[in-house]
Structure formats: structure tokens, C-alpha cells
Amino acid sequence: MLLGRHIISPSDLTLGEISELCDAAEKMLADTAAFAGVCRGKILAALFFEPSTRTRLSFEAAMLRLGGSVLGFADSASSSAAKGESLADTVRTVSAYADIIAMRNPKEGAALLASRYSAVPVINAGDGGHHHPTQTLTDLLTIRSLKGGFSGHTVGLCGDLKFGRTVHSLAEALSRYPGNRFVLVSPKELAIPEYITQGVFAKTGTAFAECEKLEDVIGDLDILYMTRVQRERFFNEQDYVRLKDSYILDREKMKGAKPDMIVLHPLPRVNEIAPEVDSDARAAYFAQARYGMFTRMALIAKLTGVL
């Protein structure tokens, strides 16, 4: 039963609930018009204290396609946070106006805190470098649709594995399914945190290897998940400049990949995938962005209890 629940990290959902959400999203994709009125009269508050294109707009589009309405802000400077209001007070107030809240905040743990003060479901749309569960549901739906299931994949995670919250959430989620193994490709300074290697991989017995060169391992992968170096989470610009172009996936590197490997990226991309790769049949990142809206439609419908 998903009605009324908060979604802060992917582990808030059972594997059965993940499948249920993916099934609902697929139905919505196949016949979007059939769901056009199910959220009529309901309001989504989109509270974005950090920049976003896809996540915010796909949440808004999702609610509008379900027949509901949307309010919120896209910039903390235009909210009372700029006057010094606490997150607890903002959320307490907004939860009196809306039926469901999607919130992005630069601070790790912000969504969890918000959920303690909210009278309506809070969906974490990204809390600092921590988690991003709706991106993970999107990634899982994409993987199930294009690779036939959630299990038995060799998954390359490449780029900024330290600050990339989508990576942390996806690694945690895929570790719950049997037979997945991870190849972690990053510069040493951007390696995945120990709370994932020790707290997730070791605990679930999930195999993983770490390396620095994508070319050496690309041929082993079923899924390659590219990520952007997270400039906004760096402490100094020099380190960012030095590391930002560590990995650039291009046509040449794609020659070494399996014919049925898929390339995912949560987007936005900066330089890490050359535009020449976009026309490769294995490039699935724009399809992935499209799945995101249907995933969020399914989640909103289930949490508000209309489905």
C-alpha cells in the first residue's frame, strides 16, 4: 500500500512496490489518455531549492497529465527560505495547501527532515549528494523495458561517483536484485563513498570492481551509466576543472562495447557523452528521460491513492 507514504530513498520501496510502480508507468505510457483525469482536484507542490530541468518539469507534466494542478517554486531565492524561514516551517505550511510534495534541496537529509513535518507525502527529488529515488525508478523502468529485467546485469557506473546522487540511489536499488555486478569507473578522488561499498555492496554480497579507464572495461558491460562531474558540490573550482573531462564517451570508445549494451545518463550532460553518440542505437538517455514522466505519474497516482 503506497497511499500516504514518503519516498526518501529507493529502499523505502519493496521490490514488489517497485514492480507495481513500473507496471503502472508502463500502462500510463501505453494509454496516457486513460489516466487524464485521475488526479482531478489534487495539487502537487514542487519545491525546488536547487536547479532542475527534467525532474521538476517531469513532475509538473506528470501531475498535469493526470488532471491535477501544480504550484511551487524553482528557485529558493523566490521562497521564504530567502527570509530565513526554516525548512520545517515551509513544509508544514505547504502541506496545508497541497496533496503531495516533491522537493529538491542541496542539503543531504533535507527530504527526510521535511517528511517529519509534512502532513502529506514527500517525494525526495534529490537531497544534495545523497539520494534521488525517482531518478532511480526511471532508471529501473528503462532497464526493465530495454534489457528485459532488473537482474543479472553487469553495470558500469562512470564519472563522478562521489557526489552523484543518482549513482548512489541506483547502486542501492540494483544491489537488491540477484546477479547484478558493478564496475565503478572514476578518478580516485571521485570514487564511490564507503557507505555504498561497505554499507550496500558488502551487505548484499554484490560484486564490484573499481577502475580508472573506461576503455579497459567497456566491453564487459550490459549497461553503461554515465554521469556529470557535479560542479556545484566541489569545494574549489580548480579541482573541478582538473576532473571535469575525465571521461568522454565517443564513437571510438563505443566500438569496444557490446552490440546490445545500453548507455544511460540521468542528464544534464556536459561533455561526458559526445553528441556523435546520440545517433548510436545503444544511446538510451533520451528515452530514459521520457520514461521519467511516466514513472512520476505512477508514483503520484499511487501515493495520493487515486490508483
Ligand code: NCD
Ligand atoms: C541529476 C540530479 O539532479 O541529480 N539530474 C536529474 O535529476 N536528472 C543528475 C545531475 O544533475 O547530474
